[in-house]
Amino acid sequence: MAAVPQDSALRRVVLIVAFLNLAYFGVEFAVARQIGSVSLLADSIDFLEDASVNLLIAVALGWSLAARSRVGMLMAVVLLVPGLATLWMAWQKFNAPVPPAAWALSAAAAGALVVNLGCAALLARFRQQGGSLTRAAFLSARNDAYANLAIIAAAAATVFTVSGWPDLAVGLGIAVMNADAAWEVWEAARREQASAAHNTRA
Numbered sequence: 001m002a003a004v005p006q007d008s009a010l011r012r013v014v015l016i017v018a019f020l021n022l023a024y025f026g027v028e029f030a031v032a033r034q035i036g037s038v039s040l041l042a043d044s045i046d047f048l049e050d051a052s053v054n055l056l057i058a059v060a061l062g063w064s065l066a067a068r069s070r071v072g073m074l075m076a077v078v079l080l081v082p083g084l085a086t087l088w089m090a091w092q093k094f095n096a097p098v099p100p101a102a103w104a105l106s107a108a109a110a111g112a113l114v115v116n117l118g119c120a121a122l123l124a125r126f127r128q129q130g131g132s133l134t135r136a137a138f139l140s141a142r143n144d145a146y147a148n149l150a151i152i153a154a155a156a157a158t159v160f161t162v163s164g165w166p167d168l169a170v171g172l173g174i175a176v177m178n179a180d181a182a183w184e185v186w187e188a189a190r191r192e193q194a195s196a197a198h199n200t201r202a
Contacts, residue, residue, distance in 0.1 A: 010126045011058045014137060017119045018054035021047045024115045031108040037100035038093055038164075038171040039151050040108055042086035043144065046174070047112070049082055050119070050140045057137055066196035072189030075136045079182035083175035090171050097164030105167070106155035113148035116141050135188050139181040147174045 025047035032040035053075055060071050120141035127138040150170045157166035 007061050010134065011061055013122050013126060014054040014057045014134075017122055017137065017141070018051045018058070020115055020119055021051035021054065024112060025051065028108050028112055031104055035100040035104045036093075036098055037105050037167055038086065038089045039147075039154055039167050039174060040100070040105060041089060042082055042171045042174050043109070043112060043147055043151060045082040045085050046140065046144050046147070046178070047115075049078060050137065050144065053078065053137050053140060057134060064196070065192055065199070069189045069192035069196060072136065072185055072192060076182045076186035076189060079136065079140065079178055079185060083178035083182075086171045086175040086178075090168050090175075093164065093168060097168050099158050099162055099164045100155075100167055102155045102158040105158065106152050109148045109151035109155065113145055113152070116145040116148060120145060136181070136185040139184060143177045143181050147177060150174070 025044050028040060028044035028047060031037075032044050056071065056075070060068055063071070120138065123134070123138040123141055126134050147170070150173055154166040154170040158164075
């Protein structure tokens with residue numbers, strides 16, 4: 001019966017994380033649109049995706065291992081969406097990489113870093129619980145923190161180069177990290193599926 005309070009604690013944490021991600025999505029999206037930043041807009045989409053993942057975890061905690069594995073596979077696909085959106089935005093700005101306002105870019109990224117580090121810390125002790133879904137949430141928060149550091153570096157590079165290329169390069173890097181996280185979640189979900197099938201046969 002010890003799993004019940006653990007599930008309750010995990011559900012409470014993922015709901016907090018979902019709220020934080022949804023709130024900062026609005027902040028980062030507005031700043032990204034105002035300054036025309038590809039990397040920041042891609043990161044804001046990550047916040048919206050993370051909010052969705054964590055809300056789904058809260059709903060799916062009581063589901064069977066087989067059901068969670070199927071949802072985990074779906075989440076692996078969802079993790080690819082921000083990367084694809086980034087590629088589309090990068091393609092649109094490729095021919096005219098206008099540099100975003102560096103100070104606003106770095107300030108928004110610093111705020112995002114604080115939010116993501118907080119979310120990763122909240123999720124860290126639960127990353128081995130809840131299967132592939134919880135792993136998806138932890139990996140997203142961790143990777144987003146790396147992305148925020150890269151965006152801050154891009155802002156510094158923008159000051160010295162007065163170019164939009166650092167912003168574009170970081171945006172493409174975020175797409176690569178999302179693809180890697182999606183693969184890890186897919187593999188975890190497949191292992192859950194195999195375990196569920198083994199338990200059924202046993």
